[in-house]
Amino acid sequence: MKLHKKILTHYQSCTSPVDKEGYLSKKKQRNGSYHRRWSVLKANLLFYQERPADRHLLGVIVLEGCDVRRADADGRFGFCLLFQGPEPKSYQFAAGDEVTLESWLRALRSASHSYLSLLLQNLHIQYQEVKQHQGSGDSSPSNLNLGPAPSPPPPSSSSGLWSSSVIIKKSPKPWHKWNTHVTPLNVPTVPSYAEWPLVGSNPQEEFRVLHELYGQEIKKARERWLTSRQPPEENIQEDLIDLT
Amino acid sequence: MRFNEKEMVHLSRQPSEMVAELGMRGPKKGDVVKRRLVKLVVNFLFYFKTDEEEPVGALLLEQCRVEKEDNLTFSVAFLEDAERKYLFECDSEEQCEKWIDSIIKASYEFMRRNLIFYRTEIHRLTGKDPLEQYGISDEARFQVTNGLQHSSRDASSM
Numbered sequence: 587m588k589l590h591k592k593i594l595t596h597y598q599s600c601t602s603p604v605d606k607e608g609y610l611s612k613k614k615q616r617n618g619s620y621h622r623r624w625s626v627l628k629a630n631l632l633f634y635q636e637r638p639a640d641r642h643l644l645g646v647i648v649l650e651g652c653d654v655r656r657a658d659a660d661g662r663f664g665f666c667l668l669f670q671g672p673e674p675k676s677y678q679f680a681a682g683d684e685v686t687l688e689s690w691l692r693a694l695r696s697a698s699h700s701y702l703s704l705l706l707q708n709l710h711i712q713y714q715e716v717k718q719h720q721g722s723g724d725s726s727p728s729n730l731n732l733g734p735a736p737s738p739p740p741p742s743s744s745s746g747l748w749s750s751s752v753i754i755k756k757s758p759k760p761w762h763k764w765n766t767h768v769t770p771l772n773v774p775t776v777p778s779y780a781e782w783p784l785v786g787s788n789p790q791e792e793f794r795v796l797h798e799l800y801g802q803e804i805k806k807a808r809e810r811w812l813t814s815r816q817p818p819e820e821n822i823q824e825d826l827i828d829l830t
Numbered sequence: 831m832r833f834n835e836k837e838m839v840h841l842s843r844q845p846s847e848m849v850a851e852l853g854m855r856g857p858k859k860g861d862v863v864k865r866r867l868v869k870l871v872v873n874f875l876f877y878f879k880t881d882e883e884e885p886v887g888a889l890l891l892e893q894c895r896v897e898k899e900d901n902l903t904f905s906v907a908f909l910e911d912a913e914r915k916y917l918f919e920c921d922s923e924e925q926c927e928k929w930i931d932s933i934i935k936a937s938y939e940f941m942r943r944n945l946i947f948y949r950t951e952i953h954r955l956t957g958k959d960p961l962e963q964y965g966i967s968d969e970a971r972f973q974v975t976n977g978l979q980h981s982s983r984d985a986s987s988m
């Protein structure tokens with residue numbers, strides 16, 4: 587399959603926003619050795635090259651349908667991009683330190699087009715509701731000076747999700763609420779009509795995207811929990827019953 | 831330049847609303863019109879030879895201009911050279927317009943701009959950041975930019 591490289595090369599170097607860039611160690615697929623690569627994350631694409639100034643790109647990884655996971659197997663601050671499919675494939679990387687690793691994990695997890703599409707749908711709905719409430723004269727603490735609002739560019743994506751008007755149930759459960767240092771989230775007002783996801787043209791795809799979205803929350807919460815957990819107490823090692 | 835080809839082929843098989851057999855012509859002078867099964871998946875335009883499993887190629891739909899050429903034809907142009915256009919012939923004007931609309935809206939950059947618009951507006955109207963509930967408020971990709979390239983660079987140089 588031909589991937590038009592000039593288009594990609596141009597996109598990598600043009601002025602569109604760079605979502606993250608930096609050096610990463612990338613594991614070679616063939617011989618398992620790690621090589622330092624300047625990596626640039628833009629949209630749902632992870633580009634890599636030898637040095638920042640290089641015009642020649644070594645490669646690009648399209649980040650659709652991949653799982654981003656910590657992978658400490660090689661004893662570094664490692665992560666991998668895991669693609670499920672007919673032939674599961676994993677791309678291994680390592681960062682220089684924990685902070686950098688976490689930053690890349692966050693950036694990569696929110697990189698896919700499907701993720702953005704889902705977020706956009708949610709915000710579109712929220713926006714419409716907010717406008718509705720504003721219009722009906724609901725008192726809101728914020729700005730009441732409503733001039734003629736600019737009509738937003740109607741967003742839609744080419745996947746079946748938009749045209750079938752999928753409505754996602756409001757506000758995924760705040761999984762991280764059990765962290766007592768976080769103030770409770772404000773749950774958006776419940777709309778007056780029941781909201782259930784309508785079946786679009788491909789329920790499997792919709793579920794996968796929803797699962798991914800909520801799954802990321804859980805992953806974050808789990809990681810936070812793992813790092814904040816107290817070390818097990820010594821006396822658990824002892825027998826509960828003294829048989830001597 | 832390497833790319834994750836197997837995953838791209840797998841991606842090209844995902845269901846899409848925009849799939850059709852169109853007459854496709856490349857940008858070079860000698861290129862002729864060929865019937866191709868054209869499929870829009872995320873921000874890529876895949877094109878297949880009819881009845882083939884693997885796409886012939888894929889075009890990344892970022893930094894491109896999509897235009898109506900005539901009633902049945904639209905073009906996609908890349909880079910600064912507006913003359914280098916890929917041409918697509920449709921069966922109806924309606925189909926042609928639908929493709930133009932879909933391709934524009936499939937662009938990641940287009941979607942990002944919309945997201946930032948909604949985020950800003952919702953925040954302005956309610957005082958709350960709608961991205962907070964997802965824990966992604968600080969992600970560089972969802973920040974309001976002034977149109978210039980900005981990046982989240984690592985302090986470590988490894």
